[in-house]
Amino acid sequence: MNPGYYMNIKVFVNCSRKDKDELLWQNLKIQLTPYTAKHNIQLWNANQDIKPGQNIKQEIDTHLQAAHIFFFLLSADYFSDSRCMQQHQQALMRQQQDKESVTIIPILLRHCSWEDADLENIQLLPLDHNPIASATDPDKLMRQVSQEIRAIIEQRRSANEVHTQPSQSDQARATLTSSSEHKKKGNSYTNPAPVINASVFGNNYGQIINNHGSNFSNGGTQAREFRVSNSLQQDEIMDIGIIIALKEEFAVLYADIANSCEAINDIDTGEYYYQFERPSRANTRPYRCIATFIGNMGPVKATLQTQKMITRWHPSTLVMVGIAASLNADAKVGDVIIADQIDAYLDNAKAAPMANLEGYELKFSGSVYRATGSLIKAVQHFEFSSPTLFQSWQDQSKVAQQQLLAAQYTELIKAGLLREQAQIIEGHIASGPIIGASQAFQHWLKTHDRKYLALEMEAAGLMATVYEQTSPQNTLVLRAISDNGDEAKKELDNIGNGLLRRYAMGNAIKLLWGLLEARLLPQHA
Incomplete structure (x- = not known):
């Protein structure tokens, strides 16, 4: 590390484009001005400092790479702003690559669900986690926050004056690039750096049974090899990127790929990915696929995971696969x-405020995203363009019913919860941070859009990220119904310890395999 590294400190300010957040930032900036001016600290905010005629993306990328410190100005609008989320993820990746040179300071402007934003190991300001906007004396709190920021910067300045050794990220790069053999094996690249033996998920994940009776680790306690990956290796571009919310849902997909996938620990993103191929029509190359799961529910986590996947793997098509609650x-x-x-x-x-001023009501606004039209049309015609594969999908669904739901099958059919043959239905879905388990909530939702077919929690995060890309990926959202999102949700979830969820997830995954085999999704040239 260069001892003079912090002589001219550059700060990247990540703030939503809402006026109330910008106003809070301006007031905090005023508190910081004496210190930043004295020490030549440059504050850069994309909302204010991009000049007319400049390339927005280029300017943001340049300052992202040059910054020593990142201010995350947290609010609900911050997490719903896709540009903020892109900058948020890129900053976290930079810090992971070089913890000695990059500092992230999250600052809580307004109440929001910041706990889901990969910030659990980073000190949040204010220290008591009370938002600046809610303070009885905001100016006093801003002064305290500015003093904490000053202390953090001074601490990092002192630390960097004595750190001269290469960062962990530099060492990793040296290890990777000094090796003379990056041998291509099949359609994947093996790294001659140490291969780590590990149980990818460990025994805590237990025996997660799917429609083939397999379990997540293909043997319970069986250890498997995964390779350490780095974005500096030869570029690995994927045709299909698959994002799944929860571990139990991913377990169903993993049962189909366990014997053919390569598990990859990517050191740049800190994520685990599973690379595999799926066949398509005869005499055509297979699809190169990469899959991962988020590990939690909600749009914020989905946004972060999507940006990581795009940055690392550049998939031609992003597919969100999972389960949902029926709204129809x-x-x-x-x-x-x-x-x-x-x-x-x-x-x-x-x-x-309500008319009687004794309460309040939420009024919708919303952001609407549309998946890739050509892919929607291809799925609409799947039944007729590839009748054999469509019938195979329905047959597999029928077998899963018999294997998983034998004891409850007749009762579920009589109750109108299940069909004898699963169907593909096209339509609108509601996506947000709320788990639906109430008919009253359903009725409220449908005052916004009576055409809603299903309710889920992650697709909007994926779509918002894709919409912000310079060259957006194709997108496809497959959501299989697992419950009705009403008061009976818990009862249905408890059937066979989640049998309906596994049955539904299996249907969504088998449909994706059918679409790939029919070659209905695009591939990289």
């Missing part, structure tokens, strides 16, 4: 919803 009587358990419209229904919602 025509959508039964096991049916797969192809989302042509994804509505982030709580985006920019307004808490407005």
